[in-house]
Amino acid sequence: MNPDLQALITTLEMAALTTIILLMIGTPLAWYLAKMTSRFKVIIEAIVALPLVLPPTVLGFYLLIAFSPEHLPGQLWQQATGQQLAFSFSAIVIGSVLYSLPFVVQPLQKAFEQLGDSLLEAGALLGAGPIDRFFSIVLPLTKASFITAASLGFAHTVGEFGVILMIGGNIPGETRVLSIALFDHVEAFDYAKAHLLSISLLLSSMLLLASIYWLNLPKKNNTTKLNHRIKVKEYTSHE
Amino acid sequence: MSNAPELDIDITVNYRQFNLAISQKLPLTGITGIFGHSGSGKSTLLRAIAGLESSVQGEITLNDQCLINSPKRISIRPEDRQVGLVFQNSRLFPHLTVFDNLNFAAKRCKHSQLTVDEVIKLTNLSSLVSQKADELSGGQQQRVALARAILAEPKLLLLDEPLSALDQHSKNQLLKMMLNIQKKLNLPILYVSHSLDELQQVCDKLLILSQGEVVDFGNIHQVIHQLNNCDNSDDNATIHPQTSLSLTIKKRDNGHGLTSLAVGDAQEIFLVANADFEQHSPLRCFILASDISICLTEPTNSSIVNHLFGTISQITHQVNKVLVRVNCDSQEFFVTISAFSQQKLALTVNQQVYLQFKASAVRTFIH
Numbered sequence A: 001m002n003p004d005l006q007a008l009i010t011t012l013e014m015a016a017l018t019t020i021i022l023l024m025i026g027t028p029l030a031w032y033l034a035k036m037t038s039r040f041k042v043i044i045e046a047i048v049a050l051p052l053v054l055p056p057t058v059l060g061f062y063l064l065i066a067f068s069p070e071h072l073p074g075q076l077w078q079q080a081t082g083q084q085l086a087f088s089f090s091a092i093v094i095g096s097v098l099y100s101l102p103f104v105v106q107p108l109q110k111a112f113e114q115l116g117d118s119l120l121e122a123g124a125l126l127g128a129g130p131i132d133r134f135f136s137i138v139l140p141l142t143k144a145s146f147i148t149a150a151s152l153g154f155a156h157t158v159g160e161f162g163v164i165l166m167i168g169g170n171i172p173g174e175t176r177v178l179s180i181a182l183f184d185h186v187e188a189f190d191y192a193k194a195h196l197l198s199i200s201l202l203l204s205s206m207l208l209l210a211s212i213y214w215l216n217l218p219k220k221n222n223t224t225k226l227n228h229r230i231k232v233k234e235y236t237s238h239e
Numbered sequence B: 001m002s003n004a005p006e007l008d009i010d011i012t013v014n015y016r017q018f019n020l021a022i023s024q025k026l027p028l029t030g031i032t033g034i035f036g037h038s039g040s041g042k043s044t045l046l047r048a049i050a051g052l053e054s055s056v057q058g059e060i061t062l063n064d065q066c067l068i069n070s071p072k073r074i075s076i077r078p079e080d081r082q083v084g085l086v087f088q089n090s091r092l093f094p095h096l097t098v099f100d101n102l103n104f105a106a107k108r109c110k111h112s113q114l115t116v117d118e119v120i121k122l123t124n125l126s127s128l129v130s131q132k133a134d135e136l137s138g139g140q141q142q143r144v145a146l147a148r149a150i151l152a153e154p155k156l157l158l159l160d161e162p163l164s165a166l167d168q169h170s171k172n173q174l175l176k177m178m179l180n181i182q183k184k185l186n187l188p189i190l191y192v193s194h195s196l197d198e199l200q201q202v203c204d205k206l207l208i209l210s211q212g213e214v215v216d217f218g219n220i221h222q223v224i225h226q227l228n229n230c231d232n233s234d235d236n237a238t239i240h241p242q243t244s245l246s247l248t249i250k251k252r253d254n255g256h257g258l259t260s261l262a263v264g265d266a267q268e269i270f271l272v273a274n275a276d277f278e279q280h281s282p283l284r285c286f287i288l289a290s291d292i293s294i295c296l297t298e299p300t301n302s303s304i305v306n307h308l309f310g311t312i313s314q315i316t317h318q319v320n321k322v323l324v325r326v327n328c329d330s331q332e333f334f335v336t337i338s339a340f341s342q343q344k345l346a347l348t349v350n351q352q353v354y355l356q357f358k359a360s361a362v363r364t365f366i367h
Helices: A003-035 A041-053 A056-067 A072-081 A089-115 A118-125 A130-141 A143-158 A162-168 A178-187 A191-215 A223-236 B042-050 B098-108 B116-122 B138-151 B168-185 B196-202 B220-227 B339-345
Strands: B006-014 B019-027 B031-035 B056-062 B065-069 B083-086 B156-160 B189-193 B205-210 B213-219 B242-251 B258-263 B267-272 B282-288 B293-295 B306-318 B321-328 B331-338 B352-357
Touching (some): A003 A089, A003 A143, A056 A072, A056 A089, A089 A130, A089 A143, A089 A162, A130 A143, A178 A191, B019 B213, B031 B196, B042 B189, B116 B138, B196 B220, B205 B220, B220 B242, B321 B352
Parallel strands (some): B083 B156
Antiparallel strands (some): B006 B019, B205 B213, B242 B258, B242 B282
16 A cells, blocks of 8 residues: 555544544543632643643653553553553554643633533423433534534644654554654655645645634624634634 | 421522521412512522522422432432523523424423423414524513423422513513413412512512521512511612502492402592403502501592591601501501601501592502
8 A cells, every 4th residue: 555545544543533532531521621610720721731832742752651561551551452552553542632632622611611501500400411411402502612622633633743753653554644754755855745745734734724714604693603713713823 | 287388498508798598488379479689699599499509508398309408418400309490581592493492391391291382372482483592582582481491390480580681561471471370380489579560460478588588478468568667778678668459359440440449348449440450350559658648537628539547557757757557447558758747647556547649649560
């Protein structure tokens, strides 16, 4: 198989799996942060937002140490699966989840905060339990934020480089993703292939962001959606 | 021991700048009003009953079913309490149509006896069912909120100032609807408002709250009469001194555009007739104490149509004025006169007097 095509497939698999895990972890975390009134909230928020300011290589370095068989997370993983965690597909998925966490948690947290408690209280008094309220009230009213969160998480994962290089290396079919393949082409002075990958990444990112902006176009009487446009701008400015 | 259904409240809610301490049994019949000024704890009390306040200490029992018992660490979740609440702002789900909002409640009602169609008819919502909630006017939204709350078939319905943001026409429409619903479904209602007018139109009993405590509770007319004695300078629940009445219509129109109401067996009062009055049915009305005057002899040569004979039962001195309570055929009337007039007439308790007031001084809530 064409190595670049293989890198594309690995990238899409990694980004899709990361996005699913991010939504599963990020939704309850964002909900907890939106409802939390404790003074420790700022500490958790800071930890979640850390990847926005931390050099990816720093995160990658500490993850590499943690994933090695000499340390507890790596040891536990090896005992459970029989395989080494560092330099594996699983390692780059875990790294991507941590690195893209704020891009999913923050839009959801803001949406849950904006939604407030009033409609949820009304739902409860009409007999809807917590899970029912989430699916019948919260999800439909914050749908746009979920799309934004998933798109930003996916796009950010596709564009990762530093963390993946540190914990995944460059193993074709396993950890060699598009950004690493692009780096390889530049190092080999194969600018034609580098251009092709770059322009593909550039156009697909543009297309994705334009889609998010379009989905979040302000609509009449819909303040939640109105504010999402501003949020998308905030989050994409970190990229 | 009475077995009548009741709501037994014995709770405290403590916040940094506000404390609510209520120990009160409320009968679960008809409409009970809760009156008090802003910050008196009306909404907090309703939220505590509904299970929306997290810092409630004590016990609430609804018709022998424990809703909360903090010493025993029992707290029934709001969705399991079978208590409905209509908020000041309708809180309709904006992503759903009117029908879907109603269906939301109907689908989750465990012992459904009412159908969505029945409630739509009862609340006159037929023409609105396909509209989105945010396309409705304030009055329409509150009608939908009321209909939705009924469809959950609560054992107790709480209304938290549901009319405060509406115009007079919408208020009257909704009040009529509430009375109709209460009678048809025999649904006990607790109705919070800072407008005594609203409460006087529909409530049978009245609870007065001030600074998080119960000031008075009882028959609405008696409680309003108790409020007459409150010192107006203090910021507790105060009103314009008045006589609050519920009298039977004797004759809808006497041929001169006046309706007569029976006061006891022998006396009557007149007020301006209205097409909405119904013969022989009770009419709620009030007369401001400042609109009644006192005569020592029967005022036979006066254009004022209402003359009542009674006995002074109490004289309360206030700043530069006097509040006189007069008993006319078992019906209490309140009169405010100046301290100067009181001195001139030398009024005393047990003295027999005549009250006089114009037909237009008898005010109803029908506009």
